[in-house]
Amino acid sequence: MNNRNLIRYALSLLLMLGGHAVFAQGLSIDITDGSRTADPIAVVPFAFEGAGLPPETDVSEVLRADLARSGKFFTLAKRDIVEFPTRESEVKYPTWRLLKQNYLVVGRIADAGDGALRVEFELFDVARQSRMIGLAISGQRTAMRDVAHQIADLVYEKILGVRGAFWTRIAYVTSVGLGQNTQYALMVADSDGFNPQVVVRSREPLMSPAWSPDGRRLAYVSFERGNSSIYMQDLSTGSRELLSAQKGINGGPAFSPDGSRLAMNLSYAGNPDIYIMDLASRKTSRVTSHFAIDVEAVWAPDGRSLVFTSDRSGKPQLYEVPVSGGDASRLTFQGQYNARATICCDGKKIAMAQGTGNVYRIAVFDRATGTYSEISPGNVDESPSFAPNGSMVLYAATEGPRGVLYAVSADGRVRQRLVLADGDVREPAWGPFRQR
Amino acid sequence: MKNAMRILFSVLLVAGVAACAKKAVKPTASSDTTPTADTSATNNDGRYKVGDLDTDSCLRQRVVYFDLDRTEIKPEFSAQISCHAEYLRQFPNARVTLEGHADERGTREYNLGLGERRGNAVQSAISSAGASGGQLNVVSYGEERPVDRGHDESAWSKNRRVEIVYTSAN
Numbered sequence: 001m002n003n004r005n006l007i008r009y010a011l012s013l014l015l016m017l018g019g020h021a022v023f024a025q026g027l028s029i030d031i032t033d034g035s036r037t038a039d040p041i042a043v044v045p046f047a048f049e050g051a052g053l054p055p056e057t058d059v060s061e062v063l064r065a066d067l068a069r070s071g072k073f074f075t076l077a078k079r080d081i082v083e084f085p086t087r088e089s090e091v092k093y094p095t096w097r098l099l100k101q102n103y104l105v106v107g108r109i110a111d112a113g114d115g116a117l118r119v120e121f122e123l124f125d126v127a128r129q130s131r132m133i134g135l136a137i138s139g140q141r142t143a144m145r146d147v148a149h150q151i152a153d154l155v156y157e158k159i160l161g162v163r164g165a166f167w168t169r170i171a172y173v174t175s176v177g178l179g180q181n182t183q184y185a186l187m188v189a190d191s192d193g194f195n196p197q198v199v200v201r202s203r204e205p206l207m208s209p210a211w212s213p214d215g216r217r218l219a220y221v222s223f224e225r226g227n228s229s230i231y232m233q234d235l236s237t238g239s240r241e242l243l244s245a246q247k248g249i250n251g252g253p254a255f256s257p258d259g260s261r262l263a264m265n266l267s268y269a270g271n272p273d274i275y276i277m278d279l280a281s282r283k284t285s286r287v288t289s290h291f292a293i294d295v296e297a298v299w300a301p302d303g304r305s306l307v308f309t310s311d312r313s314g315k316p317q318l319y320e321v322p323v324s325g326g327d328a329s330r331l332t333f334q335g336q337y338n339a340r341a342t343i344c345c346d347g348k349k350i351a352m353a354q355g356t357g358n359v360y361r362i363a364v365f366d367r368a369t370g371t372y373s374e375i376s377p378g379n380v381d382e383s384p385s386f387a388p389n390g391s392m393v394l395y396a397a398t399e400g401p402r403g404v405l406y407a408v409s410a411d412g413r414v415r416q417r418l419v420l421a422d423g424d425v426r427e428p429a430w431g432p433f434r435q436r
Numbered sequence: 437m438k439n440a441m442r443i444l445f446s447v448l449l450v451a452g453v454a455a456c457a458k459k460a461v462k463p464t465a466s467s468d469t470t471p472t473a474d475t476s477a478t479n480n481d482g483r484y485k486v487g488d489l490d491t492d493s494c495l496r497q498r499v500v501y502f503d504l505d506r507t508e509i510k511p512e513f514s515a516q517i518s519c520h521a522e523y524l525r526q527f528p529n530a531r532v533t534l535e536g537h538a539d540e541r542g543t544r545e546y547n548l549g550l551g552e553r554r555g556n557a558v559q560s561a562i563s564s565a566g567a568s569g570g571q572l573n574v575v576s577y578g579e580e581r582p583v584d585r586g587h588d589e590s591a592w593s594k595n596r597r598v599e600i601v602y603t604s605a606n
Contacts, residue, residue, distance in 0.1 A: 206582035207544055227575050228548065249552055249576060252545045265545065273550045293549030309546055315505075316546050340543040345441070353543055360541065380587065382543055398540075401585055427544065 038413075039102050039159065040297040041067060042076040046087040050117060055144045059119055062148035063155070065192065066166040069416045070156065070391055071409025076101060088122055088131055096126045103132075105155060108240050112138045119147050123155050132158050145194055150436065165387040166191055169431040170394060171199070171209040171218055172405060176423035186220055188235065191387070191430070192407070193418030195213060199233060200240075210253045217261060219243065219253035230264055232279075243277065244284075252296050256303050263287070263297040263306055274308050276323060293320075296340050300347045307331065307350060309339040318352060318365075319436045332365065334372055340383060344390035344410075351375075351384040351393050362395045364410065375412030385430040386410075394418075394428040484523050486606045494519035498600040500558055501593065504539075505554040509561050517558070520600055523564030528568065531604040534558050536576040539592035544578055551576035558598045573603075 011065050026429035037048030043064040044372045048054035067073040076099060086108045093173040096104050107121035115243045116138050123133040131155060139147045146167060168191045183208040189196040200206060204223035210233075211218060219232045228250045233240035244250040248267035255262055260279055274287040274297045288294045292312035299306060306323060309316050313330065316339045321328040332338040337355030344351070347367070354372070362376040362384045380398040387393070394407050403426040489495050497516045500509060509517065524530050536555030538547035555574035563569050584591035 079578060179583075182581075205577065207548075207578075207580065223577070223580070248574070249548050251548050265549075267549070267552055272552070293553070294544060295545040295549055309543065311546070313483075316542065337542060339546050355542065358541065380540065398587060 005037040032064065038072055040074045040100055041103040041155075041159075042081060042096060042101045043067065043097065043104065043105045044081060044084055044086075044107075045078070046109055046119070046121070048109050049086075050109060050111040055109065055117060055141045057144035057148065059109060059144050059148045059151070060105070062145055062192070063105065063152045066149060066152035066164075067155065069192075069407060069409075069414055070166075071411060071414035072156070072160060072391070073427070083192075087120075088134070091124060093124075093126055093129045096124075101126050103155075103159060105151075107151075116140050117144065117147075119144075119151065121151055123158060145190060149190065149192075162391070163389050163433065165391060165430075165433065167434055168388060169215070169434070170385075170405075170428055171211065172396075172425055172426050172428045173206050173209065174423055175205075178253045186218070188218075188431075191407075192390075193401065200384050208252055208427060209429045210255055211429055212255045213257055213259045213432050215434055218220065219255065221251050221253070228261075229396070232262075243279075243282070248272075254298050254306075256299050257301055258303060260400070263299065265295040265297065265308075274306060274321070285325075287321055287323065288328060289325075290328075297342050298343055300343060307341045307343060309341070318350065331367075332339075338363075342384045342386045342393070344386035349386075349390065349410075351386060353382040353384065362393060362408070364393070364412075373412065375408050375410070376406065376415075381406075383427050385428050387430050388433050394430050396426040396428060442594075484526050484529070489523070489602060489605055492519070495523055500554075500598045500600070502554055502596040502598075504541075504592070504596065505550070507550070507557045508555055517561045518565050521562045521567045524562065524567035524571050527606045528571070529604060530571060530602065530606050532562075532572050533601045533603050534562075534572060534574045535581075535599040535601055536574060536578075537581060537595055537597050537599070538579045539595040540579045540582065540587070541592065542579075544580070548576050548578035552580045554596075554598050558600070 043060050046060040066073045068075045083095050084394060085106045104124040104126055104360050105121060107119060111116050112118035118138045120136040122131055124131055134378045135152055146194045149167035152166040156164030170191055171188050173186055175182050177183050185198050185204045186200040186206050186209055187196050188199055194227050199218060202222060202224050206264050207221040209218050209220045215233050217232055219230060221228050222231055229245040230243045230250045230253050231240050232243050244264060246266050246268040249272050250266055252265040253262050262275060262277045262279055264275055266275050271291055271293060273289055273294050276287055277284045290312055292310050294308055294310045297306040297308040304323060305320050307318055307320050310319050315337050318331040318338050318341050319328040320331055335354040335356055338352045340353045350365045351362055353360050359379050361374050361378060361381045363372045363374050365372050375393060376395060378397040381395055383396040385394045390410060392407050392409055394405060396403050397406055403424040405418045405425050405428050406415055407418060494515060500513045534555040536551030538550045552574060555576055559572045559574050560574060582595045584594045
């Protein structure tokens with residue numbers, strides 16, 4: 001190796017290391033279409049005014065990243081921020097108008113006693129030169145990511161009139177290893193992929209996590225008994241119950257909007273059909289009876305009907321059926337393969353995995369207009385899950401040998417890869433709003 | 437020389453298939469004898485011994501492969517189906533789990549259904565070839581247990597399968 005090659009080698013090594021650092025932080029935001037409208041907002045780094053060391057979490061950076069990946073905002077790059085106001089009295093509106101910012105967030109962090117911190121923040125409308133929010137949120141040092149997500153929710157809601165969904169959690173399944181040595185885990189993390197926690201570990205496959213509407217429990221499928229079974233687990237206590245272990249498939253759990261019932265697909269009668277279990281009595285009622293494969297039921301927001309996947313017309317398509325049973329009506333007619341529905345926005349939109357040939361992508365179906373929009377660019381994209389406010393969709397994609405998760409804005413414009421673990425990551429489920 | 441090798445190889449191949457088919461067909465012809473779980477039987481009259489599960493060229497084949505989105509059993513697997521059916525007929529206490537699998541394309545829950553359909557197809561083929569339904573149990577793993585984690589047809593074709601797993605040999 002001559003000198004020039006050596007330098008080149010060292011450079012590429014550095015590049016790789018640099019790339020890896022970005023990778024590990026899970027912050028690679030990919031703006032796929034910058035032409036559409038999004039509100040410019042400047043988030044000035046918050047000042048630390050407490051004693052001792054500032055918190056490990058860069059609160060204003062977590063806030064900025066939340067707003068950026070929502071697709072609703074362009075956030076001003078740090079290098080373009082020339083003034084660093086921390087409170088209203090220090091804000092010079094002309095500076096921000098010159099930078100073409102519509103909104104401005106400033107803040108400071110102070111001690112709140114007993115090791116807790118108090119984050120005070122203010123949101124300004126630059127054109128009107130007026131303050132829109134002035135609030136303080138306190139929390140333990142270790143909870144500063146939670147505080148930052150709550151601030152992001154408040155800013156989002158104040159500007160857009162829609163509740164923010166940054167302070168939420170996601171569940172997903174990981175698998176590490178090959179063949180008999182594969183280890184599966186059901187995980188829960190913050191909506192941006194940070195703070196991953198193990199809910200269940202198993203040497204047998206785990207599948208299909210589903211959140212209870214209060215965010216306290218997960219239902220999921222485990223093969224630990226040698227066949228698919230449905231479990232329900234309390235996240236704070238870790239206690240769990242076996243809900244269904246019939247002969248054949250026990251799969252596709254989905255809580256009703258009021259949390260009292262669980263839809264599932266069971267095949268003990270011969271082939272998978274949709275059933276509903278009343279969680280208080282554990283009695284199941286049958287919703288579909290068809291020789292086709294009927295799976296992946298999800299509830300309409302009013303709790304009156306289910307949308308599910310069936311191959312009764314040949315290939316999998318989405319159908320809707322009243323929870324009391326009866327005739328199912330076909331919803332999707334475009335695309336060879338439409339499956340795994342996720343519903344948002346009062347039932348007006350349905351996202352799904354849409355397959356054509358060997359290519360599977362996430363598509364959003366607008367029921368009012370009957371139109372579809374493709375919001376993912378991969379080849380094996382699946383398992384879409386809407387954020388509780390409908391602003392974003394989480395989905396699983398394949399990159400090289402491994403599965404990764406992406407969060408994409410509902411319009412498909414902004415996409416961020418969440419790097420959560422080594423190995424294969426799949427089946428994301430976006431949890432409900434949390435109670436403040 | 438190269439051609440000679442090729443011919444020799446194909447002769448061996450045909451011989452192997454013939455041997456397999458012979459064993460599978462012969463017992464069916466003499467099926468009026470009540471099968472007893474005689475594990476010490478060593479004669480060559482088409483009766484299996486328990487050890488044949490490890491040594492018999494046909495019984496050692498335990499995987500049935502499927503075409504994309506299909507659940508019907510291809511003709512090349514009929515010999516395999518027949519010999520397992522015959523073994524199960526001769527050993528009524530033998531038990532088999534049929535593990536159904538799908539490739540990664542499509543959704544996981546749907547693929548569980550597809551894996552089960554394939555398991556059911558093998559179950560009914562083995563039953564109608566002589567085994568009792570109670571000896572066979574179907575478990576679908578969908579796309580959760582691939583044997584090849586690649587993302588192309590060569591990987592997918594290996595993953596679309598039913599594995600015949602003996603949980604009790606006699």
